[in-house]
Amino acid sequence: MATHKLLLLAGDGIGPEVMEEVKRVIAWLEKAGLASFAIEEGLVGGAAYDAHGASISEADMALAKAADAVIFGAVGGPKWADVGYDVRPEAGLLRLRKDLELFANLRPAICYPALAEASSLKPEVVEGLDILIVRELTGGVYFGEPKTITDLGNGQKRAIDTQVYDTFEIERIAAVAFELARTRRNKVTSSEKHNVMKSGVLWKEVVTQLHARAYKDVELDHQLADSLAMQLVRWPKQYDVIVTDNLFGDILSDLAAMLTGSIGMLPSASLGAADAAGRRASMYEPVHGSAPDIAGKGIANPIAMIGSLAMALRYSLGQGEVADRIEKAIAAVLDAGKRTADIAPKGTPSISTSAMGTAIVEAL
Amino acid sequence: MATHKLLLLAGDGIGPEVMEEVKRVIAWLEKAGLASFAIEEGLVGGAAYDAHGASISEADMALAKAADAVIFGAVGGPKWADVGYDVRPEAGLLRLRKDLELFANLRPAICYPALAEASSLKPEVVEGLDILIVRELTGGVYFGEPKTITDLGNGQKRAIDTQVYDTFEIERIAAVAFELARTRRNKVTSSEKHNVMKSGVLWKEVVTQLHARAYKDVELDHQLADSLAMQLVRWPKQYDVIVTDNLFGDILSDLAAMLTGSIGMLPSASLGAADAAGRRASMYEPVHGSAPDIAGKGIANPIAMIGSLAMALRYSLGQGEVADRIEKAIAAVLDAGKRTADIAPKGTPSISTSAMGTAIVEAL
Ligand SMILES: CC(C)[C@H](C(=O)O)[C@@H](O)C(=O)O
Ligand SMILES: CC(C)[C@H](C(=O)O)[C@@H](O)C(=O)O
Numbered sequence: 001m002a003t004h005k006l007l008l009l010a011g012d013g014i015g016p017e018v019m020e021e022v023k024r025v026i027a028w029l030e031k032a033g034l035a036s037f038a039i040e041e042g043l044v045g046g047a048a049y050d051a052h053g054a055s056i057s058e059a060d061m062a063l064a065k066a067a068d069a070v071i072f073g074a075v076g077g078p079k080w081a082d083v084g085y086d087v088r089p090e091a092g093l094l095r096l097r098k099d100l101e102l103f104a105n106l107r108p109a110i111c112y113p114a115l116a117e118a119s120s121l122k123p124e125v126v127e128g129l130d131i132l133i134v135r136e137l138t139g140g141v142y143f144g145e146p147k148t149i150t151d152l153g154n155g156q157k158r159a160i161d162t163q164v165y166d167t168f169e170i171e172r173i174a175a176v177a178f179e180l181a182r183t184r185r186n187k188v189t190s191s192e193k194h195n196v197m198k199s200g201v202l203w204k205e206v207v208t209q210l211h212a213r214a215y216k217d218v219e220l221d222h223q224l225a226d227s228l229a230m231q232l233v234r235w236p237k238q239y240d241v242i243v244t245d246n247l248f249g250d251i252l253s254d255l256a257a258m259l260t261g262s263i264g265m266l267p268s269a270s271l272g273a274a275d276a277a278g279r280r281a282s283m284y285e286p287v288h289g290s291a292p293d294i295a296g297k298g299i300a301n302p303i304a305m306i307g308s309l310a311m312a313l314r315y316s317l318g319q320g321e322v323a324d325r326i327e328k329a330i331a332a333v334l335d336a337g338k339r340t341a342d343i344a345p346k347g348t349p350s351i352s353t354s355a356m357g358t359a360i361v362e363a364l
Numbered sequence: 365m366a367t368h369k370l371l372l373l374a375g376d377g378i379g380p381e382v383m384e385e386v387k388r389v390i391a392w393l394e395k396a397g398l399a400s401f402a403i404e405e406g407l408v409g410g411a412a413y414d415a416h417g418a419s420i421s422e423a424d425m426a427l428a429k430a431a432d433a434v435i436f437g438a439v440g441g442p443k444w445a446d447v448g449y450d451v452r453p454e455a456g457l458l459r460l461r462k463d464l465e466l467f468a469n470l471r472p473a474i475c476y477p478a479l480a481e482a483s484s485l486k487p488e489v490v491e492g493l494d495i496l497i498v499r500e501l502t503g504g505v506y507f508g509e510p511k512t513i514t515d516l517g518n519g520q521k522r523a524i525d526t527q528v529y530d531t532f533e534i535e536r537i538a539a540v541a542f543e544l545a546r547t548r549r550n551k552v553t554s555s556e557k558h559n560v561m562k563s564g565v566l567w568k569e570v571v572t573q574l575h576a577r578a579y580k581d582v583e584l585d586h587q588l589a590d591s592l593a594m595q596l597v598r599w600p601k602q603y604d605v606i607v608t609d610n611l612f613g614d615i616l617s618d619l620a621a622m623l624t625g626s627i628g629m630l631p632s633a634s635l636g637a638a639d640a641a642g643r644r645a646s647m648y649e650p651v652h653g654s655a656p657d658i659a660g661k662g663i664a665n666p667i668a669m670i671g672s673l674a675m676a677l678r679y680s681l682g683q684g685e686v687a688d689r690i691e692k693a694i695a696a697v698l699d700a701g702k703r704t705a706d707i708a709p710k711g712t713p714s715i716s717t718s719a720m721g722t723a724i725v726e727a728l
Contacts (some may be wrong), residue, residue, distance in 0.1 A: 042606070076559070085562075092561040094574045120485050120486060120599065121485050121486065121597075122484060122485065122486055141505075141561060142560050144524075147561075147562050148562060149565060149566055152531075155531065156530055157530070157531050157566055158528065158529070158531075158566075159527075159528070159530075159561075159562045159567075160508075160526060160527065160562065160563070161526075161527040161561045161562055162525075162527070163524065163525040163527065164524050165522070165523050166516070166521070166522050167516075167519065167520045167521050168518055195440070195454040195616070196505070197505060197523075198449075198456070198511050198512060198513050198524065199524070199525050201449065201523065203523075225614075225615055226615045226618040229616075229618050229622075229623040233484060233485075233597065233619060233623060234622055235484065247557070250590045251593045251612075251615060252593075254590040254593050255593040255594065255597060256621065258597040259593075259597060260591075263594070263626050280687070290592075307469065
């Protein structure tokens with residue numbers, strides 16, 4: 001049995017709490033002889049800043065590059081609101097994405113039947129919802145240069161950010177979306193603002209050409225990002241796979257996640273390109289953030305974090321059946337009515353982070 | 365009685381249909397001796413392109429500058445999908461915004477009690493919703509240079525858009541938000557992505573400083589744009605005034621409008637700075653777009669368009685009571701159960717665009 005090299009980066013806020021439960025699942029899988037792991041742990045975000053003044057150390061970056069998969073918690077919090085721009089918690093996350101070339105961010109928004117009531121939307125609008133947002137993750141305004149603030153004198157400053165996209169960046173993320181659509185409901189919606197942005201014009205052109213060249217069997221739609229935000233609220237089930245740039249993807253995937261009413265349930269994958277040996281860098285993380293307001297209380301929902309491990313087993317570690325088994329255990333626990341506070345209907349009892357972890361391990 | 369110089373730019377799609385109903389309201393107001401207008405009409409968007417190859421003519425730009433207010437319908441449609449970038453329908457709208465220096469876009473998202481059921485959200489989430497998005501409208505990535513597509517050879521192109529904000533641009537839009545908050549529930553939420561964008565860093569800094577200097581009586585919050593998108597879906601009533609940049613404002617205001625379930629109901633105002641005489645350029649338009657799919661069928665909802673005239677009467681023409689009167693007529697028509705197709709519950713009868721116009725004129 002192959003031993004999987006994992007790097008666990010718990011990060012800040014509720015990150016360490018939910019990562020604890022992942023470790024318990026890992027321990028159980030090893031004990032049951034279902035998988036074998038070589039685990040490293042590192043620091044990222046505010047935790048790394050506190051330890052060594054950078055949002056991730058060179059040593060941890062090296063571990064990330066050597067790992068079969070990185071399992072990432074969450075970063076950020078008010079404690080680091082005033083640290084320098086280059087060492088802010090998010091910089092560690094962005095460096096991981098950029099240096100590992102994790103250009104493809106897969107964010108499923110799935111509404112678990114048992115949880116449809118938790119959504120702020122009407123049950124009929126979200127029941128059975130299953131969309132996949134494919135977000136470009138290493139380009140666009142996140143990394144484009146110039147990215148500066150200049151003092152103009154007279155009390156005036158000028159801030160500049162630059163959105164840059166090259167053909168190949170759009171092409172490779174669109175290919176990921178088309179391939180994934182083929183394994184699902186065969187429909188891709190590409191989103192940009194070609195009516196005001198040149199990057200939107202190029203985006204639409206490249207996606208259209210790639211479609212015509214190699215994916216005619218997949219249905220392709222184009223939708224402006226503002227209109228997509230509206231339609232996601234109105235009737236999200238009209239979508240299957242949505243492909244969009246880094247910044248629109250940031251906003252639209254959070255929107256889509258919140259439609260399900262249970263953002264504490266949703267894992268995500270960030271993938272690089274496969275090399276000749278079929279190996280690709282990868283990082284798995286919950287869609288939710290560090291939630292500083294509830295950190296330390298032991299009430300965070302560990303399901304998205306445990307689901308991220310399952311995604312890693314399926315997409316990076318070649319152990320799809322073990323992933324299935326974890327996901328079934330999660331579903332069983334939900335069916336049994338176990339709820340952390342975020343997904344418990346108002347006025348009903350909820351269980352702690354570790355009780356949820358225990359329940360999942362027991363269901364395994 | 366002052367005669368108001370209005371320029372009507374109906375535009376494309378359902379624009380001309382809903383503008384017809386505005387004209388009927390104008391005619392009624394004149395006949396009733398409640399207001400006096402000097403009306404000009406012009407072309408914008410695809411209609412202008414078809415007539416003279418530009419998305420707005422110089423003559424119509426001159427009329428817009430001379431007007432007390434511009435009443436704008438909507439632009440765009442598949443017919444003009446392949447015209448050049450500089451003459452696309454949206455270019456006319458963007459030129460009006462830029463050349464009239466309409467930096468402040470006010471987009472109310474109000475849920476009419478009679479229509480709460482039309483929302484895809486649970487009634488308790490949206491009933492009584494009343495938020496105001498204050499969107500910066502003449503800066504950011506919409507207008508920043510460079511904005512180019514370059515051929516790199518080897519089949520590769522590079523697209524660049526530039527987000528630029530100067531201190532004064534942020535300051536003046538934030539001031540509008542604070543002033544408006546004072547007339548409402550006294551709370552401003554400022555939104556950006558300071559964790560990845562330098563413009564977000566400057567935005568947050570300028571808003572914070574202006575607040576400390578002149579608006580300490582107003583409650584101020586900062587929220588990342590992705591997180592705001594989520595929170596708008598989860599519990600929108602937590603907000604009063606939201607101030608944000610051009611691109612985030614585009615997406616978030618459409619999202620907020622759709623929460624109400626009746627985007628065909630929502631007007632918006634775009635305002636310039638007041639000159640020494642207190643005169644400011646202004647344009648009023650429905651939040652909805654040109655809706656090419658239903659254009660020509662006579663089923664579009666004219667209420668947002670008529671509401672835009674009411675907003676113009678209140679904010680630019682000094683006739684607040686006449687505005688009240690129009691808004692009361694709209695409310696009365698809704699209370700009487702009259703619905704266009706977009707706001708009629710499934711399976712219930714709906715009335716046409718002109719029947720809705722007639723009902724409102726009769727209620728007046
Ligand atoms: C933490 C932040 C930099 C990040 C982003 O903007 O990409 C987060 O919002 C996300 O979506 O993963
Ligand atoms: C038509 C388009 C250029 C415009 C924009 O992006 O600003 C529209 O979406 C709006 O919000 O008024």
